[in-house]
Amino acid sequence: MLHLRLIVPADRTDDVVRLLEGTVGATHLIVMPGAAREPAGDVVLCDVAREAGDGLLGELRALGLDEHGSIAVDDIGLSLSKRADRAEAEAPGEGADAVLWEHLTDATHEESTLSVTFLAFLTIATMIAACGVVLDNAVLIVGAMAVGPEFGPLAGLCTALVRRAPRLAARSGVALIVGFVVAMVLTTGFSVLMDAFGLFSRDLLDADRPNTDFIWKPDMFSFVVAVLAGIAGTLSLTSAKSGALVGVAISVTTVPAAANAAVALGYGEVEQMVGSSEQLLLNLAGIVVAGTLTLLVQRWLWARRG
Incomplete structure (x- = not known):
């Protein structure tokens, strides 16, 4: 699993949330309005299956988050969550085979x-x-x-x-x-x-x-x-x-x-x-x-x- 920490301009938060909610393999979605100061915006956290990560990163960049906000990705060493297990099972392919090109x-x-x-x-x-x-x-x-x-x-x-x-x-x-x-x-x-x-x-x-x-x-x-x-x-x-x-x-x-x-x-x-x-x-x-x-x-x- 991957953990994403996003800083999102307030006017794009709804689009980002809809994207994350519609991504197969994404779970543990958290939205903290106005939490970011530099750059200013909302902080959005979520976990995503590795095999779904590359496509999601591409769509987040298409929304301009790399230019007007921030995209940070970390590997999760341990995740004890049935939701996380279900997200990995639903995501297509195997995480070990996925390439995160970014x-x-x-x-x-x-x-x-x-x-x-x-x-x-x-x-x-x-x-x-x-x-x-x-x-x-x-x-x-x-x-x-x-x-x-x-x-x-x-x-x-x-x-x-x-x-x-x-x-x-x-x-x-x-x-x-x-x-x-x-x-x-x-x-x-x-x-x-x-x-x-x-x-x-x-x-x-x-x-x-x-x-x-x-x-x-x-x-x-x-x-x-x-x-x-x-x-x-x-x-x-x-x-x-x-x-x-x-x-x-x-x-x-x-x-x-x-x-x-x-x-x-x-x-x-x-x-x-x-x-x-x-x-x-x-x-x-x-x-x-x-x-x-x-x-x-x-x-x-x-x-x-x-």
Whole structure:
């Protein structure tokens, strides 16, 4: 269930109330006349089944509430109410299959913005992965993949392609490109510094690395895994099952590939640098293609059910 808190201009309250009363899956309607001060208006509260949420949000925006009032939506963790149970049963479809497009766009907008925090996480993850590839340490590689924040802008790019949102696409693309360039440049400097302290060496990079040499040797399995991870990651976002994102993060080698390319660049190892870059691009492409197709299929299935 979703909880909606609406600030409604007084002259539109009747329209909003009629809309909520006529929405299958909506219940627990509360109207508080004149309760809002900024912006001024009435406060309307209600609960709605998740599967009815996207259509309702679209109609509320059509009434101008996003411009002249406010629409706030929260997930309800627990609702002990027979009315709520009945509302969920009456709403068409299953809540787990419903996509809240407004929520998805808002969430990916925040996660795909280039910021100091995003750059810091991506750079730190790449440096951890650099230690992992030089030491052939799979634990460090997994840790680096879990820390990396790159799925946010990837999801933003998928959402932008499906919703035809050029601004979100541009923001996501800038975050990815600038983020990886900055992280790789700083990691190259980090590897040079580690070499100066005797902690990294060319011999370690060129030695047999049975645990991590796959990072710079891309093959079709790399693309297949990226596609599967893109599907799983998109489903975890649209179904609000964010726990699956951790598994997605440690399934693809975007950050380790960037790290291996950065270290190889520091030592002038062209073959490893090229291979790692191909691995990085292959993973990014696989996630974007799979994520976009997943969203398109979800939209098509939900439209047919509606």
